[in-house]
Amino acid sequence: MVAVPILLSLATGAFAASAADWQARSIYQVVTDRFATSDGSGPQCNTADRKYCGGTFKGITSHLDYIQNMGFDAIWISPIVKNIGGSTGYGEAYHGYWPMDLYNLNDGFGTPDDLKELSAALHKRGMYLMVDVVVNHFAATSTPPSLTYSGYTPFNAETDYHPLCWIQDNNNQTQVEQCWVGDTTVALMDINTESDNVVNTYNAWIKNLTSFYSIDGIRIDTAKHIRKDFWPAFVKSSGVFSIGEILSNETDYTGDYTNYMDAVLDYPSWFAVTQAFASTTGNIALIAQNIPETQQYFKNGGISTGAFLENHDQPRFQSWTTDLSLVKNAMAYTFVTDGIPILYYGQEQGYTGGNEPASREALWFSSYQTENKPLVDHVVKMNAVRKASIAADAKFLSTQMKVIANNTNNIAVQKGKLLSALTNLGSKGAAQTFELTGTGYTANEQLVDVLSCSNITADASGNVNIAFTGGNPQIVVPVSYLAGSGLCGSSKSTKTTAPSGSSKSGAETLGFASAFLAAVVGIVGMLPLVL
Template identity: 55%
Template sequence: MSLSVSRALALATCFAASSLAASVVEWQERSIYQVLTDRFALEGGGTARCVTDDRKYCGGTYRGIIDKLDYIQNLGFDAIWISPIVANVGGFTTYGEAYHGYWAQDIYKLNSHFGSADDLVALSNALHARDMYLMVDVVVNHFGPANSSASFESFNPFNKPSYFHPRCLITNYNNQTDVEQCWLGDDKVALADVNTENLWIVTTLNRWIASLVKDYRIDGIRIDTVKHVRKDFWPLFAAASGIYTVGEVFHSNTAYVADYTYVLDGVLDYPTWYQLFPAFQTSTGNLSALAEVILKAQRSYKTGLFGSGVFSENHDQPRFASLTTDTARIKNVIAFPFIHDGIPILYYGQEQGYTGGNDPANREALWLSGYVEEKEFVDHVKTLNAARKAAIATCAEYLVTPMEFPEVTATTLAVYKHPLLALFTNVGSHGTTSWDVQGTDYAPGTELLEVFSCSKVYVDSTGGLTALSTSGQPQLYIPASAPFEHCKNR
């Protein structure tokens, strides 16, 4: 059964929560630091054993995050994305415990491993006191593993098999009906797929998200497994939340992902990610394919790439540093989201040089790093955030200016997004390359600052720029008149 459009819209409006309700435009000004709550910080500091292969809770909490907000803010981030907050199934499965938060059992209770309701409110308040935003991960598509009638009885509020689609594992990802109505997982751990065609379930979920946002003063939600739920479910759910919504559509095809930009504020830009790693992993990577997929998304996404989230690592994919040890290539990959049209997202630990491979190896405890800030990648991230903020302050149109590619060769890529010019290369730390960039709108003679080296150059009489790299490092230029203070502090 489905809601009539008029009635559903009315209900969504009634459910919409009162919160800070930052707009999409306000979120565009931000950069996001993603944490796995269980793996980011222990309350009161200190360290504890955390072996990723064990797939067990390691002890990270909301209070632990509060203790380390200085660290996140010093990196230049003004928003964080935390793990799903609802109570998850207990016990140990074939794939370990639900430390990640994606196996819901009771959506009306919190995951006690992460802290209490008061602790979560305290985190929200602490962020807002710093003018930072809180993004919470939300799962609608499924609950936890259901291998018996007792499993369904333990779920709340959907405590009957009839509240879920009949069990069938997804075997054909080209069949959208299977994708939306069959279950994720395998014969060992199958995740109960919520029947989002049911009127009562739709109403319940819309009421639930409105209350969640209001109770914990959430500013944005990242929605898991979006492609596994019918598209016409999402506009009403988003309206009920009353805040910024960005959805995970795990797919490489731009046209497929683009459809979801018409039902949510934005998507995680997986098509770009699919080209990003191979482009920079070796010197034979296809940089033109990376530019092409971005141009295609700019044309096909509802509002271009503006409002979408762009990333190079996350909890579901191997870290780039597990695929190469070349620091120059790693720096190029880290830098790319910060010159992109979308909202940059950094996965915790990337700044510390973490090298975890596929899940669960990519879910390391950050306290084992000591949160050291005198590190090469940490400074790299600080510089990128500072340069992006300076660009926003310099040009009122920066956030709605689409990135352009004035140079694409076998080993180099120039990205221009006024007032920033970024030069990327995949030649690696021992490679030499050069750029000859034309087609910017810099005035001849403009003094530019290269933000990583703090060196200055001048735009030539045609508005162009030539640059040389002997170590494969990315270069990022901004007018020297911009309010970029990072070089002064070195």
């Protein structure tokens, strides 16, 4: 490998998509090592071993049809930088969250050219690329005083890290931000983001990274573990959409971070939704309570969130219930909220892994089958109805959802004219009628449940009666929304929207005069990037 210096401060960047551009997207999350291999093989992959299984950037590129055909127009991949090598007491760094070198890629995933080819292939399809980034820490298998820092890049001095202390109290924000995550088996060395040198280095690095690989968005790992006022300059330097991980069930605590980055993963809603639909005795009221809280505490309300049901850190939903109707209701909610829908790979295949590492199964064991897969079909319909609503209503994305009605087992939420009636009655639950008023539909408006393709007619007052059968959700829109959607026998539009300005590939190495100028004005100058 040859380390080629890239001028960070003056590099020509990708014209990244804005937060508004991302709002219309839906994201498919990939654990790179577990999605697809370069040669299409299906090697053994025992999640309990916590070892690399062979998934690569090339593997993702070769299976973009699978992702796009489900209606997704963006992907989120694992962190890409070089991680610590070898095996630890917690296995290998196949997941990408144990970085040690910002300026080289994780060669287990492929080469820089492989990643650029993935980016280009996505953009050719009108899709976006989101890359996970880890800023809070580097990883080590030892702790001070035996820990040596010289092997880390670029933070190779003890002063680049906070002094060792373990987080003992997650309610103590100083500890959360300045103490270390992990333990003596794998210590996550807390980087000193109060240091001007660290801050400048990070800002230059992220600017170069997004530019060089034509990245459209970043997902920020462990964002709450860094002081909030670090983030605005970092996000601005990236030049792309940002969404942070704030693991908390507190809406006000989580929502405050939307004042420092574009969006956050909506963990408070995740806690509510999983508790509501994991069983037939779940508490539906938690969702009704959560929606107005989100709109109160999050910048732009729920619009500044990423909505999800599963991810790489949490047990899969189907480890809690295999009742398909409950699963469909919970999955549907992800697509009808104000946030950007995010689907974790394997969810559509009915994967059932529990706590990690069990929830990081290899997708090749599914053979990427889409026929006779009820959850694949469900995802296709949910993506389609969301896109149909966006196409039919120019204000759909900016319109905040509202609760129309809720009771012990049922809830109806509405965003624009997209009405979603959800239930935790379960597949063996008795049939129920859910009477909905205040929907805003016109008298006798012709509607359709896009999941069953059953026609519904609003009454003379615009009210709607929903008849739940088999515990299935109903996702209702005006019949006029079907045109071009591919839903319920309608034809599907072939229109493809190119990403807003992610067409330029990469940073350009500039001449000596430009490099000299950057050095003179004190901007971080030349940093190596492996090519």
